[in-house]
Amino acid sequence: MVIENVALFIISLRSLxxxxxxxxxxxxxxxxxxxxxxxxxxxxxxxxxxxxVCYLFLLPxxxxx
Numbered sequence: 001m002v003i004e005n006v007a008l009f010i011i012s013l014r015s016l017x018x019x020x021x022x023x024x025x026x027x028x029x030x031x032x033x034x035x036x037x038x039x040x041x042x043x044x045x046x047x048x049x050x051x052x053v054c055y056l057f058l059l060p061x062x063x064x065x
Contacts, residue, residue: 035058042055 039055039058
């Protein structure tokens with residue numbers, strides 16, 4: 001009985017961790033797409049200095065995962 005409860009607890013923790021990883025991956029992809037769009041807009045409509053500054057701030061976000 002105790003072993004079954006421990007096994008069910010471990011399985012539920014693993015599935016919870018899988019859901020967390022999937023949600024984190026989705027959030028990362030949304031941030032990556034938004035940062036790419038912002039970088040593209042800044043590259044087309046602003047001067048190069050502003051683009052470089054924005055890109056340097058967005059670069060760690062793109063390579064976070």
